[in-house]
Amino acid sequence: MRRRFRRLDLGFGSELCLENLIPGDRYNIHFGSHAPEQFGLVQLDIESPCPSHSRPPPAVPTWEAPSGHADAKRVSSLAGPKGPTARELIPKMPIQAEVGFEVAGERIDAESVPIYQGGAPECGPWVYNGFESVQVNADSYGCDLFGDAPGNCPTIAVDPTNRDRIVVAWRHFTDPRRAAWAYTHDAGRTWTYAGTFDNGAWLSLPIVVADHLGDFHCHCVDQQLYGTLLTSFDGGISWPRKSDSLYGDLPWVTTDLPNGIGKGNIYQMAIFDQFARFVDGGASMRDYRRLPESMRQGTMTIGINGDVFVVGSGLVTRSISAKDGSLDLLFTPAALAPMELGYAQTANSGGLVGRAWIVSDNSGEAHQGTIYLLSPGGPANGVSFSKSTDNRQTWSIPRRLDVNGCSYCAWFGMMSIAPRGRIVVAGNDLATGCTDPRYCFAMYFVSSEDGGATWTSPIQVTPSFDNRLGNLGHYNQMVSDDAGANIAYAARFT
DSSP: OEEEEEEEEEOTTOOBOOSSOOTTOEEEEEEOSSOGGGSOEEEEEOSSOOOOOOOOOOOOOOOOOOTTOTTOOOEEEEOOOSOSOGGGOOTTSEEEEEEEEEETTEEEEEEEEEEEBSSSOOOSOEEETTEEEEESSBOTTSOBOTTOOOEEEEEEEEOTTOTTOEEEEEEEOSSSOEEEEEEESSTTSSOEEEEEGGGGOSOEEEEEEEOTTSOEEEEEEOTTOOEEEEEESSSSSOOOEEEEEOOOSSOEEEEOOTTSTTTTOEEEEETTTEEEEESSSSSSEEEEEEOSSOOOSOEEEEOTTSOEEEEETTEEEEESSTTOTTSOOOOOOOEEOSSOOOOSOOSOTTSOSOOOEEEEOOSSSTTTTOEEEEEEOOTTTSEEEEEESSTTSSOOOOEEOOSSSOGGGOEEEEEEEOTTOOEEEEEEEEOSOSSSGGGEEEEEEEEESSTTSSOOOOEEOSOOEETTSSOOOSOOEEEEETTEEEEEEEOOOO
16 A cells, blocks of 8 residues: 655644645654654644645845934844754744655655744744844745754855845854855845855855955865865855865954955964965965964954954954065064953853954044954953054053943944944844843944944844854854945844
8 A cells, every 4th residue: 555644753842734735644743853762653644734834935125224223234144943853943943844655664755845833934034123134044935944054153245346245154053064155146135045165065164255356255164173265256156266274263364455465365363373364366375374372262454554453362463564475474462452352151152252353444534544442242341342543552441332231141242344434333132022031132233433432322133032042153243334234143033
């Protein structure tokens, strides 16, 4: 006898509704996917299907900045199924279904299809206070992809020659690790989730940047922490060029200014005191050198005259020779930053407090040449801001920017600067709207138009989320333009 069947793996207390069921078919439902011997098998003969939850393709949404926040812009979110254990599945998230036939007890012609528990899935976009978050690792409906790995540590790059072209890269938090990416050519209204780099090879911590030509580059590390630099010439669709790159954990990458002697240079740093540069647009690594001190959890910026500033581990250093490929890499002695730059475990249940950020004002406006620092959080400073007008020789007294004044509650603080000099700071802080307020967070942002002298009031730009749902990694990233800011972040909205 040939009998059509479906098999589902569900968690305790799951509500089940199946789409497009065929009356008379048999459905085998397994509770508990990792220890099936501990659970029972329930067989259901379906007499009539559940109501359909099929959805038409979504229209491209219209979007306007919220009242009083003309500098607002769309933000892009990163999410994924919470984990592989069926008992951890969240209602309305996709679960596995195997469809096939059974002949004399033997299954044949099996295939996988998406089935949802609890009815239709929750799908983006998510709008809060007029700010729209669009999930980038999603299907064409904006919903979680069946079987996709949880993602974290996202980075974002915007093509300076065509700001409609954006790439987001992130880490698949699985074993083995993978590095994945998505791209958009319509300024983030719609996204294509392209998959994993290098045919699914073990890669982690992708850092994506864009150069003055509009080419995208993505640095990843393998299981032994050896680096690879991948390059895309078509707006993030394909990555045909692969070059050896810097060794080391928690890397960071930046590109030089589009109109200086270092035009086309790519700079890399990693926590084992490593620094490297490419002077040929990413084709081959020119040289590398140890930084003056261990400078982990940091970032880099390019000063108005092309000097490279590096921050990390509460220290700041500068190279005046990195921009010139004919000169050796040299750095000034590392100087103390004016604040702790974030290593403490805070409210981020699965990772670090964030990265220390350094940006240079190259706007040609009143504050050109000023260097800005941001602590991402931590018990000593929270999210704090400081600036130097003399090439890091002296710094202003740090100013707290986090929302609630609760240092351990603020994390993933990040900073970027627009071409005309507007500074934007965003980060996670306490919010309301979750089941347990102790673990309830959301992203907020503030901005300054006068070199950090005054700041707007904080505004919540994402829905609240429970920080225990999934591992959110070690950092998010933001890129500003004169219209607003693009943010790549990891969160789970339920």
